[in-house]
Amino acid sequence: MDMEHTFGHSGDLPVKELLPGFFGRMVHTDKLTVAYFDILANSVLPEHHHPHEQVTNVLSGALQMTVNGETKVCRAGDYVVIPSGVPHSAVALEDCRVMDVFQPARDDYR
Amino acid sequence: MDMEHTFGHSGDLPVKELLPGFFGRMVHTDKLTVAYFDILANSVLPEHHHPHEQVTNVLSGALQMTVNGETKVCRAGDYVVIPSGVPHSAVALEDCRVMDVFQPARDDYR
Numbered sequence: 001m002d003m004e005h006t007f008g009h010s011g012d013l014p015v016k017e018l019l020p021g022f023f024g025r026m027v028h029t030d031k032l033t034v035a036y037f038d039i040l041a042n043s044v045l046p047e048h049h050h051p052h053e054q055v056t057n058v059l060s061g062a063l064q065m066t067v068n069g070e071t072k073v074c075r076a077g078d079y080v081v082i083p084s085g086v087p088h089s090a091v092a093l094e095d096c097r098v099m100d101v102f103q104p105a106r107d108d109y110r
Numbered sequence: 111m112d113m114e115h116t117f118g119h120s121g122d123l124p125v126k127e128l129l130p131g132f133f134g135r136m137v138h139t140d141k142l143t144v145a146y147f148d149i150l151a152n153s154v155l156p157e158h159h160h161p162h163e164q165v166t167n168v169l170s171g172a173l174q175m176t177v178n179g180e181t182k183v184c185r186a187g188d189y190v191v192i193p194s195g196v197p198h199s200a201v202a203l204e205d206c207r208v209m210d211v212f213q214p215a216r217d218d219y220r
Binding site for chain 2: 003004005007008009010011022027029030031032034053054055057059065067070072074077078079080081082083084086088100101103
């Protein structure tokens, strides 16, 4: 592991529109990914699952999340822990800022 | 791994003053820890290191961080990647809100 320490500004990272309305900026380390998302109101993340653990942190706006059949509207300060392999989906009820953490790193997003 | 999915609000988590002026609320999963810190101005985190990878995300305020001898003042939207074992320290120049991510989980904080 020769990873160097890094200082950066999330707004300077390249932006990827991973799904319509989901604009992500990613920091990848050896073992995890931190993804800063700006999500437009009414954007939809269809149900999916992945082997990565995920912790979603809502910074602003309102994100309706469904995890393993349970649905909640998440707002600033709310978090959601999604274990490996658990199905989840989301709908942005308002424009949102969200910070997602994945372990291991999302090599598919590099 | 029998971890369940969880919906929560960071402000409802129990708070621990880990060092004078550093008030942390923690979410632990199997493999990572997300720590929400409220840090009082002028609080000091002495230099230390740990085997966990760390990504520090400043949400508000001004946090002066020194990592492996490099010093920067970090503000909202700034992030710092601290690889395993790399020495780091911090001084809060203002009251700060910070979200730290650790991999593996900080079992010492459970």
